[in-house]
Amino acid sequence: MPADIHPVCFSAPERFETMGQPLLLVGCGNMGFSLLQGWLAAGAAAPEDVYVVEPSEMLRDRACQLGVAACSTVDELAPGLQPRLIVLAVKPQSIAEIAPAYARFAGTAAYVSIAAGVITTSLEKMLGDIAILRAMPNTPTSLGKGSTVVFANSRTDGGTRERVVALLRAGGSVHFVDREELIDAATAISGSGPAYVFLFIECLARRAATLGLGEKLALDLARETVAGAAALAMSDSSQHPAHLREKVTSPNGTTAAALEILLADDALDHLLGHAVDAARRRSASLSGEV
Numbered sequence: 027m028p029a030d031i032h033p034v035c036f037s038a039p040e041r042f043e044t045m046g047q048p049l050l051l052v053g054c055g056n057m058g059f060s061l062l063q064g065w066l067a068a069g070a071a072a073p074e075d076v077y078v079v080e081p082s083e084m085l086r087d088r089a090c091q092l093g094v095a096a097c098s099t100v101d102e103l104a105p106g107l108q109p110r111l112i113v114l115a116v117k118p119q120s121i122a123e124i125a126p127a128y129a130r131f132a133g134t135a136a137y138v139s140i141a142a143g144v145i146t147t148s149l150e151k152m153l154g155d156i157a158i159l160r161a162m163p164n165t166p167t168s169l170g171k172g173s174t175v176v177f178a179n180s181r182t183d184g185g186t187r188e189r190v191v192a193l194l195r196a197g198g199s200v201h202f203v204d205r206e207e208l209i210d211a212a213t214a215i216s217g218s219g220p221a222y223v224f225l226f227i228e229c230l231a232r233r234a235a236t237l238g239l240g241e242k243l244a245l246d247l248a249r250e251t252v253a254g255a256a257a258l259a260m261s262d263s264s265q266h267p268a269h270l271r272e273k274v275t276s277p278n279g280t281t282a283a284a285l286e287i288l289l290a291d292d293a294l295d296h297l298l299g300h301a302v303d304a305a306r307r308r309s310a311s312l313s314g315e316v
């Protein structure tokens with residue numbers, strides 16, 4: 027873990043402190059819905075407290091099936107609604123168009139944006155000089171197994187920070203960074219990271235199928251291997267992954283034969299390094315597009 031990323035220690039998911047006070051989720055696509063699933067499954071928010079704004083009818087229906095209220099535009103929200111927290115889960119390219127309509131709630135609400143690359147200075151221009159946090163979650167938050175990295179602007183007080191952590195903690199680990207540019211790094215590692223792992227599973231499964239294992243068994247084995255290895259890596263933090271790798275690798279054995287390819291000229295290290303750097307650069311450049 028980079029030195030600047032400090033885990034926030036909550037031993038168990040805590041209930042969202044503002045239970046009974048409205049929480050507004052703007053955008054309920056892939057990541058918004060993953061967050062919503064995690065909050066509700068952990069009981070960090072009650073369905074009757076959550077309001078979703080999402081233009082797609084299909085996605086609104088999906089959210090409503092979890093018991094929350096959903097509408098298609100901000101203007102359809104009840105006039106008296108006073109959200110305590112607003113989570114902006116829309117595309118970076120559309121946030122400048124969408125967010126200013128939510129500035130009207132600044133009197134009661136703090137804001138959390140999960141948009142990749144959209145810096146707090148830009149968000150402050152859209153919403154005002156108020157408490158704004160950037161959070162970079164990932165899709166495993168839907169199962170409470172995600173990682174979220176958070177940066178808070180200087181207007182964010184301790185109470186707001188705690189409230190936001192209590193909510194996000196429902197999705198898994200929450201880590202604060204005190205330099206905003208580290209959100210770009212976190213985006214490239216944990217935000218996009220599940221896609222790298224899914225690609226690895228796809229590649230392993232494809233090769234398993236070509237070896238004659240059959241499509242279903244190939245995919246089962248690839249999924250189970252990644253899940254099992256991840257569980258082992260998480261089960262004992264005193265064991266570095268390199269040590270776990272060594273335990274699989276018999277001298278002159280099969281694993282050694284494979285690792286010789288993956289480690290030659292640091293092939294995998296370089297490839298992954300290039301990929302992560304490209305994601306981080308893309309995150310940093312998105313701020314210029316808003």
Ligand SMILES: NC(=O)C1=CN([C@@H]2O[C@H](COP(=O)(O)OP(=O)(O)OC[C@H]3O[C@@H](n4cnc5c(N)ncnc54)[C@H](OP(=O)(O)O)[C@@H]3O)[C@@H](O)[C@H]2O)C=CC1
Pocket residue numbers: 052053054055056057058079080081082085098099115116117118120124140141142162163164165217218
């Ligand atoms: N996907 C991921 O794993 C992660 C994504 N993020 C960030 O989350 C954000 C959302 O990404 P993702 O969920 O993948 O994208 P999606 O396109 O799946 O979700 C965005 C949703 O916002 C909706 N939307 C569009 N206009 C409005 C509006 N005016 N009001 C409310 N909702 C609106 C879109 O509807 P429609 O499609 O009809 O336009 C869509 O359903 C991005 O900023 C991304 O950077 C962060 C971490 C991980």
Ligand SMILES: O=C(O)[C@@H]1CCC=N1
Pocket residue numbers: 142213217218
């Ligand atoms: O691909 C993206 O831009 C978003 C941000 C992190 C994961 N998905």
